Amino acid sequence: MDATFYVAAVVAVLATVMVITRLNAVHALLYLIVSLLSVAVVFYTLGAPFIAALEVIIYAGAIMVLFVFVVMMLNLGPQATGTERIWLKPGMWIGPCILSAILVAEVVYLLVQAGTVHPGAASVGPKEVGMALFGPYMIGVELASMLMLGALVGAYHLARKRERMETRDVIDCDATRTAAGGNLIRPGTGRPSSAA
Amino acid sequence: MSIEVMLNAAGLAFVVAGSRWAQPDGQVMFIFILATAAAEVSVGLALLLQLHHQYKSLDADAASVMRG
């Protein structure tokens, strides 16, 4: 079991790295699907078969498919890849790398502190999950359903075709303010010259 | 996409925790996370479509009318 876990974990990490470094959106999506599938394998090795199934069906099967549909619909074409190449320079990675390094350090620190614990081999089947869901977590279920309803309505409304806004009509507040020279501290025409 | 990765990672952490103590709670959390991810993806992609329709590009910086 351990070997499966480690292999699947390495695959997941590698696939995720590929996701964030691809220039083509569709390539990134496909790699994401691979990542999700390997995470499902990890779930199975951890003794959560129900969740593994759910991961594959819903996450990789429904959500990722939605992603792929939308990206295909956008019909970005080769020039998108070109712009992506321009934007995704090595220099851009510095900031995220620093933040991630801090987080990784924190996680490692915590793990080292907590000591190693072998996960229990017992697997928690669908039956327990179901009983937990409809027992103590009933409210969560109801809220989740309401969330779904909201998302449904929202997505429908937001995705409707509308006229394009004319961005030029919007008043450029910043420009007018600095042109007049007035602001909170120095109203009117800048620093008042000392009266001779 | 990165958000999906993050949500997934968080969910993984929950499941691992639940499996440690052989409780179903971790899996229950993962189900909620899954539901949230689904909702967020649909709304987000709808917004993405709208952004593309307005600005004819997916540059997030293009939609900066609310600056200042």
Added chain:
Amino acid sequence: MLRLLWLIPAVPFASFIVLALVGPRISRKFAAFIGVASIAVSTVISILITWSFLVSTPQGGSYTQLLWTWIDVAGFRPQIAFYLDALSLIMTLVVTFVSFLIHLYSAESMIESEGYSRFFAYMNLFVASMVTLLLADNLLLLYLGWEGVGLCSYLLIGFWYTDPVNGLAARKAFIVTRVGDTAMIIGLFLLFQHLGTLHIQELMRRAAEQWSVGSALPTVAAALLLGGAVGKSAQLPLQTWLPDAMAGPTPTSALIHAATMVTAGVYLIARTHVLFSLAPSVQFAVAVIGAATLVLGGFSALTQWDIKRVLAYSTISQIGYMFLAMGVGAWSAGIFHFMTHAFFKSLLFLAAGVVIQATHEEHSIFKMGGLRKELPLAFGAFLIAGCSLAGLPLITAGFYSKGLIVWQTWASPQGSTVLWFAGVFGVLLTSLYIFRVIFLVFFGEAKASVTKRPGYKIQIPLIVLTVLSVVGGFVNLPPKLGNVPLFTRLLDTALPPVEQSHFGPLTEMRSEGFLALAFLIGLGLSYLLYLRNRQWSNALIRTHVGKALHEFWFADWGFDWCYDKLFVQPILWFARIDKGDVVDAFYSGIADLSELLYRGLSLTENGRVRWYAAGIAGGTVAFVAIALFL
């Protein structure tokens, strides 16, 4: 009767309040009536009080009227109380009487000026402050009156405030006297700290008990008080403000800068004479200052072309005589001269005012001439007052008062021959410059036309003062000339008398003789230079020496230039450098910093989703780090 004492300052003060409040809304006649009537009431009361005092002198030679306690803090209890003895009696009488005449005069002479009621309000406030000063029984109340007259002087010099020159002159007067006032207040602090009281009589008593003659403390205190007196009385080195103060209306010059305010310094010295007796070096300094000033003023008066400036320098010079008297211990002689000086100097100013107004605001004596036919009253008044000023022997008041002073400068224990000589020389100068003015203005060919003749309100004061300039001296005649020591006898109840201690070739009569001689020499020189043949005076001025001296004396012996270089320019330079106000930079720096931060932070609000997401991520990482590691 003596209980009416408090009304003397109170009535003018009340009329000031009334005129300040409703002045613009009442008719000019009514405003003048209020202004003059209040002083008239004060004068009547002071005459009654003088009568009562002389007839039945109160016990101890003085009368105190307590009104209320002003401050009561930790043993410091100055009161609003009026102290009447021979000294303050005489001075109050003279001040109120002359003020009344001048108010009457100004009712007519100021009639065309704007701010008529304002003028009377200020003048009344002045009289109230001056009388408070004279009657004060403690130094703090005296200082109140002192400041009050300084304020009124400022207000009245700059009365026609629309012309900036007047404002400048007023500011100069105020600032220069302020220097003296600061010295005086420090002196008051010193006196209170060491003697524990500011009540004048008590102060004198304690000072005499606790301090020995010539020790440091009374010397310092007396020197500081002298500083105040010098400032207010326009003596060396603070005399620069008085000639410029002539920018004010003529009645103001007559009242404040001739007869009353400038004598406040003399009064202060006389009142605190014990302190000066305890500090002989300072008293000697008083005499030296007096002598130097009277000579300096005389020389400067000789060169002026503005008739009022001649009289201003003349005032400086005559008060030098009073200081000289104080310096040699001839206290009553100094006060005697104050009285006669009040009469003839204010008369000179009033007559000059008539001349100025008659010739359409012409001030230059070189542009006037032959006015004795057109303005006979002004001529007569000016002539008699001028003779009194110079000391025409035997028939003028000035002769007796000046003679007494000059004699005392030789005879008194602190006197000396040098001082006596300065006094005599001063008489020569005085007669020289005043007759110069008389000859140039009233004799010779007419250069200016006369458009205005004075009315009765002007004529009455002129006549009264002319009479007084003649007979005012008869209250004190020297032993050989009638022996009437009334005045000095009266003042001896308040001020110590002078014992003759120098006996030598000079007797009183010989001294008077020298004075008469000096007078005649001055008169003769003036006649030759200015009446007989004007070419001679012009030629004198055109020589190198004459020209240099003329300019030097005209510019007040360079004092203005000196002060300008020493004080005014550095202060202006510093003000120019600090224009942006260095301290203000701190506060505006705070504002600038806030603005910098604002601009910086507003950059983060750029509407880009990526920035916001990055911000969230960074913030989350930071929070997690803090939560874990801190």
